Amino acid sequence: MLSTMKTLRALMRSPQGAVGIVLVTLLLLISIFGPLLAPQDPESFNFGARFSPPSAEFLFGTDWFGRDLFSRILVGARSTVLLAILATVIGTASGALIGIFSGFVGGWVDELIMRTIDAIMAIPGLLLALMILTVLGSSSLNAVIAIGIAFAPGMARISRSTTLAVRELDYVSAARARGESKLWIIFAEILPNMVAPVIVEATIRVAFAIMTLATLSFLGLGAQPPSPEWGLMIAEAREHMFRSPWPILAPGISIALVAIAFNLLGDGLRDVLNPHSQE
Amino acid sequence: MTISYVMKRLIYLVFTALLVSLIVFSVTQLLPANAATMILGEYATDEALAVLNSKLGLDDPAIVQYFRWLSNVLQGDFGTSLRTSQPVGPTIMDALGRSAILAVTSLVLVCIVAIPLGVLAASRRGKPTDLGVSLVSYIGVSMPEFVLATLLLVWLASPSVGLFPASGYVPFSEDFWGGLHHIALPVLTLTIVLTAHISRMIRSEMADTLEMDFIRAGRLRGLSKRRVLFHHALRNSMLPAITVIALDVGYLIGGVIVVEEVFAFPGVGRQLILAIQNRDLPMIQAGALIMAGSYAVANLLADLAYGALDKRIKY
Numbered sequence: 001m002l003s004t005m006k007t008l009r010a011l012m013r014s015p016q017g018a019v020g021i022v023l024v025t026l027l028l029l030i031s032i033f034g035p036l037l038a039p040q041d042p043e044s045f046n047f048g049a050r051f052s053p054p055s056a057e058f059l060f061g062t063d064w065f066g067r068d069l070f071s072r073i074l075v076g077a078r079s080t081v082l083l084a085i086l087a088t089v090i091g092t093a094s095g096a097l098i099g100i101f102s103g104f105v106g107g108w109v110d111e112l113i114m115r116t117i118d119a120i121m122a123i124p125g126l127l128l129a130l131m132i133l134t135v136l137g138s139s140s141l142n143a144v145i146a147i148g149i150a151f152a153p154g155m156a157r158i159s160r161s162t163t164l165a166v167r168e169l170d171y172v173s174a175a176r177a178r179g180e181s182k183l184w185i186i187f188a189e190i191l192p193n194m195v196a197p198v199i200v201e202a203t204i205r206v207a208f209a210i211m212t213l214a215t216l217s218f219l220g221l222g223a224q225p226p227s228p229e230w231g232l233m234i235a236e237a238r239e240h241m242f243r244s245p246w247p248i249l250a251p252g253i254s255i256a257l258v259a260i261a262f263n264l265l266g267d268g269l270r271d272v273l274n275p276h277s278q279e
Numbered sequence: 280m281t282i283s284y285v286m287k288r289l290i291y292l293v294f295t296a297l298l299v300s301l302i303v304f305s306v307t308q309l310l311p312a313n314a315a316t317m318i319l320g321e322y323a324t325d326e327a328l329a330v331l332n333s334k335l336g337l338d339d340p341a342i343v344q345y346f347r348w349l350s351n352v353l354q355g356d357f358g359t360s361l362r363t364s365q366p367v368g369p370t371i372m373d374a375l376g377r378s379a380i381l382a383v384t385s386l387v388l389v390c391i392v393a394i395p396l397g398v399l400a401a402s403r404r405g406k407p408t409d410l411g412v413s414l415v416s417y418i419g420v421s422m423p424e425f426v427l428a429t430l431l432l433v434w435l436a437s438p439s440v441g442l443f444p445a446s447g448y449v450p451f452s453e454d455f456w457g458g459l460h461h462i463a464l465p466v467l468t469l470t471i472v473l474t475a476h477i478s479r480m481i482r483s484e485m486a487d488t489l490e491m492d493f494i495r496a497g498r499l500r501g502l503s504k505r506r507v508l509f510h511h512a513l514r515n516s517m518l519p520a521i522t523v524i525a526l527d528v529g530y531l532i533g534g535v536i537v538v539e540e541v542f543a544f545p546g547v548g549r550q551l552i553l554a555i556q557n558r559d560l561p562m563i564q565a566g567a568l569i570m571a572g573s574y575a576v577a578n579l580l581a582d583l584a585y586g587a588l589d590k591r592i593k594y
Contacts, residue, residue: 119298122578123571126533127551131302131567134555135309211423215537218425219552234429241429242437252426259421 010272017268023261031081034074042071042228053246061246063237069250076228076251081258083144084209090148091209092202095155096194100186102156103163114160117153125150129212133221140229143222147212151205158201162194196273204266207259214255230255284586292579299571300352304345306567307560318361352568358561362554371550371565375573377448378535378546381462382573385469385531386524393474394513394520397481402508404486412478419475424534428468428541435464446543465538472534473527480523484516491515518585525581529574536570 011017030037045067054061060069102113120128132146166172172189180188214231216222223229225236230251237247315331316323332338336347351358357367400412436445443464451458488494489512497507536548543549551566553559 116298119295119302122295122299122575123302123567124529124532124574126536127567127570130536130551130555131306131563134558134563135306207421211421215423215425215533218423219537219540220556231423231425234426238429241433245430245433248429248433252422252430255426256418256422259423260417263417263421 007269007272011268014268014271016264017272020261020263020265020268023257024265027077027081027258027261030074031077034077037074040068040071042067042075043226044068053244060250061244063233063247064240064243069246072228072233073230073250073254076230076233077254079140079223079227079229080210080214080231080255083140084147084206084213087144087147087209087213088151088202088206090145091151091205092155092198094148095152096159096198098152099156099159099161100163100190100194103160103167104182104186104190110160113156117156120153121157126212126215129216130219130221133216138221138224140217140223140227143213143216146216147209150212151209155198155201155205159194159198162197163190166190166193200266200270200273203262203269207262207266210255210258210262285583288579288582292575295575296572299575300349300568301345303564303567303571304348307564308341308344310558310560348564352565357565360554360559360562362557362559362562367561367565371547371562371569374545374547374550375569377544378539378548380451381465381469381538381544381546382528382531382535384462384466385473386528388466388470389473389477390524392470393477394481396474397478398485398508398513398516400478400482401485401489402504404489409482412482416475416479419471420479422472422475424468424472424537425541427471428464428538431464431468432541448545461544465542465544468538468541469531469534473531476527476530477520477523481516481520484519484523485512488512488515518588521581521584521588525578528577532570532574 008021011021060073062068063072098113098117102110123131128150129143129146132149133142136142136145167190172185175185175189213222214229214234217229217231218235220235223232225232233251234248237251241248315328315335315337319327319331336344339347348358355368357371359365360367360370363370396412400409403409432445434440435442444461447461449457449461494507494512497511498504502511535546536551538544539546539548540552547566547569550562551570554562554566
């Protein structure tokens with residue numbers, strides 16, 4: 001807990017870290033309380049006010065049904081931001097487990113796992129996610145699973161190399177000499193040392209996950225109508241794109257802002273937790 | 280670089296290609312409905328399904344089916360599309376040619392724009408130029424291709440502005456300027472996104488190189504700033520740049536899929552999305568294999584270029 005506070009304080013001192021943590025906190029609050037904050041019903045039609053530009057009544061304007069874009073963005077934050085975080089957690093946890101196991105066991109098992117991971121990483125990320133969705137079928141949750149699986153190999157590589165580095169250190173040898181069990185060594189000695197690099201990587205991955213999730217929904221393979229998921233909002237707005245740019249601008253800028261926020265936080269965290277590899 | 284290194288890399292390429300083909304085949308094997316069900320529809324009788332299954336060889340063990348598929352693919356036969364009943368091979372090869380135009384044009388433009396931009400930012404570290412380049416590339420990195428593509432479409436292809444066509448493709452052999460006109464927006468999108476990625480990487484590589492002793496030695500010897508920058512520092516940053524660009528080819532392939540969909544450009548990406556939406560098995564397999572194959576070849580070329588350029592490394 002003390003070290004968490006220390007990290008946080010160091011983070012607030014760097015400009016990008018400070019902006020990142022403030023933006024991300026704000027975003028998480030919006031994602032959780034979005035439906036309560038929305039000034040209007042995101043699904044209610046206002047046929048008198050179709051394609052309105054931003055105004056006091058409709059902060060971000062309205063779409064082709066006259067739905068309030070501001071309210072839709074607030075409600076849709078949940079299905080974009082929280083699901084992207086979930087995808088990253090799935091990818092990080094499974095990747096870290098595979099990586100630790102592979103690095104800890106070593107030998108031909110390690111070799112087999114790492115060569116398989118090389119082959120999976122030889123497939124471009126979006127293509128891999130598309131293939132997984134082909135099998136699972138199109139839905140928000142399946143898109144989350146697909147992104148999680150696509151993230152796992154990269155995460156496995158990072159945690160394996162950390163495991164290999166930590167495994168040779170004296171205090172691990174000491175634990176082994178004390179006769180501690182393998183599980184104890186993994187969870188009490190190796191895992192805590194991996195937290196920093198894995199968290200840095202995971203934060204930057206959230207930005208990727210948000211962009212990929214929105215892309216999959218845009219391609220019709222993720223969230224399905226009438227969900228106010230941001231990528232899907234843009235896909236639907238394309239039909240009316242020359243009538244008004246606001247139904248595209250509002251979710252488009254939101255996606256970019258969220259990705260920027262997580263990128264800033266990730267870069268800030270890397271500088272704080274990993275002073276050797278700035279940039 | 281020795282012949283044995285090239286051979287080793289080629290063998291590794293074949294190995295990767297085999298594993299990727301195995302993954303592509305397994306993924307399509309996992310689909311809930313097989314090809315016979317898709318051809319005959321959901322109301323097919325069991326007898327008709329059994330006849331077609333044995334005719335298509337779908338009763339054989341998976342491993343037998345894999346090797347049959349692989350040997351057909353190696354002979355250029357990707358099967359018949361379930362959607363159009365046309366042979367998949369020629370369709371996908373035509374589409375690949377068109378996608379390659381997008382990818383290669385963007386990659387060349389990116390190298391022309393991103394490398395000088397990264398060098399400029401690194402040489403003016405902390406000054407307004409650097410902050411400007413970094414800010415713009417930060418935004419570019421955080422903007423998914425489909426958002427940027429749609430915004431460019433709304434801005435430059437709207438009926439009132441009408442600078443570029445909103446969608447489609449014209450072969451260069453028919454109408455050169457028309458062809459150029461049609462690839463302009465997709466290429467612009469890909470170039471902007473990739474430039475943001477690569478100029479950031481080049482900047483940080485260059486910034487590291489500029490801190491090194493031999494750069495200071497060059498400046499102290501009285502060499503001009505430009506000479507040190509372009510002859511000494513850039514040359515040493517080129518090697519990591521090649522690796523970065525090769526890795527970003529994977530990103531470029533994802534971008535090509537999205538951009539083709541946005542601009543209704545008839546390339547491999549659009550074929551693949553169409554195939555996924557229609558569960559057109561042979562087309563999915565061919566599209567995925569071709570794209571993963573292109574990525575593997577790009578990585579091979581980057582490794583060979585690396586080996587040829589870096590005299591220090593003996594493989």
